[in-house]
Amino acid sequence: MKYVLVTGGVVSGLGKGVTASSIGVVLKACGLRVTSIKIDPYLNTDAGTMSPFEHGEVFVLDDGGEVDLDLGNYERFLDVRLTRDNNITTGKIYQSVLEQERRGDYLGKTVQVVPHITEAIKNWIESVSHIPVDGKEGPADVCVIELGGTVGDIESMPFIEALRQLLFSVGPNNFCLIHVSLIPVLGVVGEQKTKPTQHSVRELRALGLTPHFLACRSAEPLLENTRQKLSQFCHVPVGNILNIHDVPNIWHIPLLLRSQNAHNAILTHLDLQSVANPPNLQEWTDRAETFDNLTNSVRIAMVGKYVGMADSYLSVVKALLHACIACSLKPAIDWIAASDLEDDNALSTPEAHATAWRTLRNAACVLVPGGFGDRGVKGMVLAAKYARENRVPYLGICLGMQISVIEFARNVLGMERANSSEFDKDTPNPVVIFMPEGSKTHMGSTMRLGSRRTLFQSPDCLAAKLYHNSEHVDERHRHRYEVNPEMVNNFEESGLKFVGKDETGKRMEILELTDHPFYVGAQFHPEFKSRPGRPSPLFLGFILAAIGQLESYLQNPHNGSL
Numbered sequence: 001m002k003y004v005l006v007t008g009g010v011v012s013g014l015g016k017g018v019t020a021s022s023i024g025v026v027l028k029a030c031g032l033r034v035t036s037i038k039i040d041p042y043l044n045t046d047a048g049t050m051s052p053f054e055h056g057e058v059f060v061l062d063d064g065g066e067v068d069l070d071l072g073n074y075e076r077f078l079d080v081r082l083t084r085d086n087n088i089t090t091g092k093i094y095q096s097v098l099e100q101e102r103r104g105d106y107l108g109k110t111v112q113v114v115p116h117i118t119e120a121i122k123n124w125i126e127s128v129s130h131i132p133v134d135g136k137e138g139p140a141d142v143c144v145i146e147l148g149g150t151v152g153d154i155e156s157m158p159f160i161e162a163l164r165q166l167l168f169s170v171g172p173n174n175f176c177l178i179h180v181s182l183i184p185v186l187g188v189v190g191e192q193k194t195k196p197t198q199h200s201v202r203e204l205r206a207l208g209l210t211p212h213f214l215a216c217r218s219a220e221p222l223l224e225n226t227r228q229k230l231s232q233f234c235h236v237p238v239g240n241i242l243n244i245h246d247v248p249n250i251w252h253i254p255l256l257l258r259s260q261n262a263h264n265a266i267l268t269h270l271d272l273q274s275v276a277n278p279p280n281l282q283e284w285t286d287r288a289e290t291f292d293n294l295t296n297s298v299r300i301a302m303v304g305k306y307v308g309m310a311d312s313y314l315s316v317v318k319a320l321l322h323a324c325i326a327c328s329l330k331p332a333i334d335w336i337a338a339s340d341l342e343d344d345n346a347l348s349t350p351e352a353h354a355t356a357w358r359t360l361r362n363a364a365c366v367l368v369p370g371g372f373g374d375r376g377v378k379g380m381v382l383a384a385k386y387a388r389e390n391r392v393p394y395l396g397i398c399l400g401m402q403i404s405v406i407e408f409a410r411n412v413l414g415m416e417r418a419n420s421s422e423f424d425k426d427t428p429n430p431v432v433i434f435m436p437e438g439s440k441t442h443m444g445s446t447m448r449l450g451s452r453r454t455l456f457q458s459p460d461c462l463a464a465k466l467y468h469n470s471e472h473v474d475e476r477h478r479h480r481y482e483v484n485p486e487m488v489n490n491f492e493e494s495g496l497k498f499v500g501k502d503e504t505g506k507r508m509e510i511l512e513l514t515d516h517p518f519y520v521g522a523q524f525h526p527e528f529k530s531r532p533g534r535p536s537p538l539f540l541g542f543i544l545a546a547i548g549q550l551e552s553y554l555q556n557p558h559n560g561s562l
């Protein structure tokens with residue numbers, strides 16, 4: 001196993017995840033099999049209990065792991081299926097060491113950060129790196145490890161020490177350290193400043209790790225003398241100084257790395273030249289260039305709770321992007337804070353209310369994504385009602401599907417107080433209920449999580465057709481509540497059909513409204529399995545409906561650019 005460790009310095013938010021995934025892409029393009037590990041030095045066991053406001057979306061894996069959104073980047077870039085163990089946190093490591101301590105595995109010893117925590121980290125990395133994630137047998141050739149946070153953070157110290165020991169035990173030909181850093185430009189002369197990078201490299205070296213490569217983030221390409229200076233002061237050969245300057249879209253980054261011969265330098269360092277091919281990045285080149293040249297766009301209204309931070313719905317945004325590109329369009333996403341649509345706000349914040357409604361009415365389609373808690377629910381119900389009544393394409397994901405059920409019960413079935421028991425425990429019409437197997441006392445990892453099967457109830461529904469006429473589909477879940485199975489008949493008699501159910505037939509997975517161009521709800525999250533070049537079928541259908549091309553696509557799915 002060859003390891004490529006990616007660390008970050010100077011500031012957070014440098015795009016370390018995208019850099020690490022892009023390095024993986026270039027190595028994969030050379031014919032190597034690549035896996036990845038993300039280390040998050042925070043104390044939470046996993047990302048499942050963290051707020052998307054603060055930390056961006058919680059990504060869900062096939063095995064039900066609730067992980068950092070960077071794992072989504074890896075899955076999309078490398079087209080792999082990772083496991084929960086590919087995301088290491090301080091919480092997980094301490095939990096495993098403390099369990100061993102209680103079992104008596106260290107009997108008689110003092111359990112310490114060094115060597116016990118560091119040993120656990122090293123063992124974890126070595127065993128997880130061997131799990132195949134690309135559908136083939138046997139371990140990958142290269143494991144890209146991204147260390148979250150910035151070098152020097154107190155909580156990342158045990159990881160740095162463990163990685164130093166790992167380097168020492170596997171040897172420098174099997175371990176390559178790439179440090180991502182920032183080169184800011186200051187003053188009227190616009191000089192590229194290397195000092196922050198020098199400092200963070202010094203910090204890394206003080207901890208016993210010397211970077212073999214620098215990946216410098218900058219607005220403009222690095223000047224030759226900046227490179228020379230970095231090489232001299234940071235102890236990195238000039239040929240190993242990579243530059244990731246601003247590019248029009250992220251698919252350019254693997255191309256940028258290739259143009260700087262990063263693959264050759266990394267392969268030489270890792271002694272992999274003899275087994276690698278020249279990188280084939282044709283698909284990436286096409287995608288990056290196509291996207292730059294797209295001129296038409298489609299307006300998509302995203303009505304959610306967490307609209308202040310785009311990362312809160314990162315995978316939904318990516319899935320929209322994949323679907324739009326397949327239709328030769330750029331997505332124009334209009335974020336609407338659901339609460340702004342609510343009637344009460346017409347009086348308290350009339351301008352926000354008017355703007356929200358204007359934006360909703362201007363959109364070609366409406367998406368209500370997943371979420372928790374009752375903030376904005378009233379506004380989401382209004383958005384679903386608007387889409388249903390005005391025949392505007394609607395896609396409801398998880399909470400968004402539950403919203404459409406609540407809206408339909410209230411406004412079509414006349415159950416005025418219909419609700420989810422998540423939002424109103426005493427509702428006389430609980431159309432969405434707590435799932436029997438859930439836990440009301442423990443929040444961490446107690447939802448219905450991960451990949452589950454949905455069976456299409458008939459080949460005639462829109463969803464089955466979009467999923468290439470298959471009989472079933474496996475998608476990822478993350479929810480505690482579900483459509484009340486006892487009320488299904490009431491809905492179906494009035495035209496809201498549950499076209500996808502789980503294997504027991506009791507759990508509603510996909511709904512569709514008859515007599516509507518596209519009104520679809522999914523209890524699962526189709527966004528997590530969307531890939532560039534292979535958009536999620538429900539997202540594709542949604543965008544096609546928004547531009548009036550769904551019918552012609554369904555008649556001939558292999559037509560045109562699709």
Ligand code: GLN
Nearest residue numbers: 370371398399479480481
């Ligand atoms: N809050 C809802 C539930 O727990 C929806 C969850 C979601 O949208 N991910 O069922």
